[in-house]
Amino acid sequence: MNAPQAAPEDELDLMKEIISLCKQRGFIFQSSEIYGGLKSCYDYGPLGAELKRNIMNEWWRAMVHEREDIVGLDASIIMHTNVWKASGHLAGFADPLVDCLISKERFRADNAPRPEPGADLPIACGDKGQAKAYHKAITERFGIELRRRGKVLEGLKVIDEETFGFFADDSDEAAETFPYRGYVSPEIGCPFLSDERQFNLMFRTSLGPVDPVQRLARAIEGKALSRDEATAIIEEKIGENAVYLRPETAQAMFVQFANIQQALSLKVPFGIAQMGKSFRNEITVEHFIFRSCEFEQMEMEYFVEPGKQKEALDFWKDERLSWYQRYANDPSRFRLRQHEPEELAHYADDCYDIEYEYPWGWGELEGIASRTDYDLKKHSEHSGVRLTYFDPEKENPETGKKGVHYTPYVVEPAAGATRTTLMYLLDAFCYDSPRPDAQGKVKTRRVLKLHPRLAPYKVAVLPLVKRDGMPELAREIVQQFFNSGINAKYDEQHQVGKRYARHDEVGTPYCLTVDGESLEDGTVTIRDRDTTEQERIKIDEALQVVAGRLADS
RNA sequence: GCGGGUGUAGCUCAGUGGUAGAGCAUCACGUUGCCAACGUGAAUGUCGAGGGUUCAACUCCCUUCACCCGCUCCA
Numbered sequence: 001m002n003a004p005q006a007a008p009e010d011e012l013d014l015m016k017e018i019i020s021l022c023k024q025r026g027f028i029f030q031s032s033e034i035y036g037g038l039k040s041c042y043d044y045g046p047l048g049a050e051l052k053r054n055i056m057n058e059w060w061r062a063m064v065h066e067r068e069d070i071v072g073l074d075a076s077i078i079m080h081t082n083v084w085k086a087s088g089h090l091a092g093f094a095d096p097l098v099d100c101l102i103s104k105e106r107f108r109a110d111n112a113p114r115p116e117p118g119a120d121l122p123i124a125c126g127d128k129g130q131a132k133a134y135h136k137a138i139t140e141r142f143g144i145e146l147r148r149r150g151k152v153l154e155g156l157k158v159i160d161e162e163t164f165g166f167f168a169d170d171s172d173e174a175a176e177t178f179p180y181r182g183y184v185s186p187e188i189g190c191p192f193l194s195d196e197r198q199f200n201l202m203f204r205t206s207l208g209p210v211d212p213v214q215r216l217a218r219a220i221e222g223k224a225l226s227r228d229e230a231t232a233i234i235e236e237k238i239g240e241n242a243v244y245l246r247p248e249t250a251q252a253m254f255v256q257f258a259n260i261q262q263a264l265s266l267k268v269p270f271g272i273a274q275m276g277k278s279f280r281n282e283i284t285v286e287h288f289i290f291r292s293c294e295f296e297q298m299e300m301e302y303f304v305e306p307g308k309q310k311e312a313l314d315f316w317k318d319e320r321l322s323w324y325q326r327y328a329n330d331p332s333r334f335r336l337r338q339h340e341p342e343e344l345a346h347y348a349d350d351c352y353d354i355e356y357e358y359p360w361g362w363g364e365l366e367g368i369a370s371r372t373d374y375d376l377k378k379h380s381e382h383s384g385v386r387l388t389y390f391d392p393e394k395e396n397p398e399t400g401k402k403g404v405h406y407t408p409y410v411v412e413p414a415a416g417a418t419r420t421t422l423m424y425l426l427d428a429f430c431y432d433s434p435r436p437d438a439q440g441k442v443k444t445r446r447v448l449k450l451h452p453r454l455a456p457y458k459v460a461v462l463p464l465v466k467r468d469g470m471p472e473l474a475r476e477i478v479q480q481f482f483n484s485g486i487n488a489k490y491d492e493q494h495q496v497g498k499r500y501a502r503h504d505e506v507g508t509p510y511c512l513t514v515d516g517e518s519l520e521d522g523t524v525t526i527r528d529r530d531t532t533e534q535e536r537i538k539i540d541e542a543l544q545v546v547a548g549r550l551a552d553s
Numbered sequence: 554g555c556g557g558g559u560g561u562a563g564c565u566c567a568g569u570g571g572u573a574g575a576g577c578a579u580c581a582c583g584u585u586g587c588c589a590a591c592g593u594g595a596a597u598g599u600c601g602a603g604g605g606u607u608c609a610a611c612u613c614c615c616u617u618c619a620c621c622c623g624c625u626c627c628a
Contacts, residue, residue: 015621020565024563024578030620033619036601036602036617036618037619038619039620097625099555105625106554107625108625194554248628283554283626284625284626285626286621287621291626299628353627363627364627364628367627414628415628419628445588464587495586495587495588495589496587496588497588497589498588498590499589501589502589504588513587515586515587527587532588534587
């Protein structure tokens with residue numbers, strides 16, 4: 001008897017398995033692979049396109065079709081640049097980032113500790129070995145010998161706002177001075193830092209047929225410019241027709257709030273939902289499709305009367321959590337996490353994350369934020385257009401009469417469709433318990449236990465052998481499924497056992513097999529992916545049986 | 554961006570300074586006909602890319618691209 005194929009030892013192997021399966025079976029390929037690939041970009045192959053689409057369709061069904069109070073939107077990815085000025089993305093997403101020259105740590109300058117003039121600047125290393133290495137690095141690079149006391153390096157002190165210095169023992173005179181940036185690296189408290197670099201997380205491009213580089217070249221031609229002067233001119237010229245790819249889908253729903261509310265005569269509370277691509281120049285991309293620069297979102301803005309946001313937030317956090325669990329095999333890998341007050345974005349008064357326990361730990365799937373009236377007010381200010389709701393029933397506190405204008409508060413469940421796709425792949429992937437096959441060998445079955453509604457193919461129709469009229473009958477059956485809008489797959493390659501195995505691996509929940517008996521009495525077998533059990537049903541009823549099981553699942 | 558690892562057939566991986574290997578997958582023929590079957594035969598490679606050292610580089614050196622694992626980003 002052969003030893004069973006080893007199942008993944010740990011969770012990190014699971015990611016490798018998933019990535020490998022995705023490529024092998026046509027779920028997800030690296031973008032531009034034949035050219036060496038492109039960082040963080042991925043293409044969804046035939047199966048992946050189906051899976052992602054099914055997930056997004058289920059979201060749309062739950063959020064838009066099945067609710068009277070929510071409507072859909074499909075907005076342009078490129079929007080007026082003022083949208084991003086109003087939303088704060090142009091300023092807020094341009095974080096000044098700095099690298100510590102000694103520890104190589106990268107951090108945001110605006111969050112770093114700021115020792116005042118007169119303060120000592122001890123460099124606190126992780127351990128003695130590190131202290132030794134950093135000590136050496138500083139000596140080599142800056143020509144000063146700091147005092148090493150355990151894992152702390154001493155001798156530096158802030159002199160004034162713009163200078164720090166090295167002070168030898170018992171000396172009030174600085175032996176050496178350096179320009180001070182006003183802050184130190186958070187991890188070790190080091191003042192030796194790289195230049196601040198602006199990381200604009202938005203993708204900038206230009207709208208219009210004239211290449212901005214030409215105008216730019218003309219503007220700086222023949223001029224001797226300092227770096228700051230050149231930057232200012234370039235910013236101005238590029239800015240003239242600069243546009244941005246949206247970093248989130250949400251803003252269009254605020255910007256079109258009034259149009260949609262009026263066109264559909266919507267009464268608060270109501271929601272606007274949108275799915276689509278968003279783009280962010282992430283500092284680091286990681287974990288396959290988990291964090292990528294181009295990604296897909298499913299967002300909904302729910303507008304409520306001021307004061308009722310808490311109630312709405314409570315509703316949506318539970319509703320959204322249960323939506324994820326509905327399609328998952330292991331509901332225990334999800335959790336809700338409320339943000340700490342200091343963690344909240346400036347526009348939010350409360351926020352929950354729905355997190356999933358990925359192989360590398362808990363990570364976010366969706367954020368459900370109570371965004372107050374921040375966005376509508378900001379867009380109203382910047383555009384000069386009133387973005388309020390008139391409630392004819394509510395009493396105006398000033399006049400005492402019925403009818404009042406107010407700016408609604410917003411609760412926003414914002415989900416990552418790309419991440420959700422990865423999450424359901426992880427949730428579905430498993431090795432079935434080993435069992436002996438017909439030859440007595442022990443085989444471990446690799447199965448994607450995808451929820452039937454998410455599975456790329458709902459049913460595979462297989463002729464047992466490629467003759468005696470079985471292929472023809474099988475094709476007729478497939479056609480019936482197509483006519484009913486159920487994605488079926490005809491498959492006649494290889495021996496039937498191999499076809500079962502391949503369909504298990506891509507998550508096809510049911511296989512219908514046409515055999516000799518089918519031709520005699522009009523029956524086929526239906527095989528269940530998870531149990532591998534088969535039962536015989538009438539061909540005439542096959543469509544109903546499958547449709548019924550899909551509806552019940 | 555920094556550190557660590559990886560890159561060889563469609564896939565999973567061996568490999569050595571001297572003519573590129575295995576298993577699986579693929580194709581053909583035969584036997585078979587319900588869970589990755591067996592036999593026989595065939596095809597398959599810019600050894601991630603670009604330079605350098607060498608009589609000779611998949612192997613050693615440099616550069617670069619991509620992926621994976623850690624630091625920061627919150628869909």
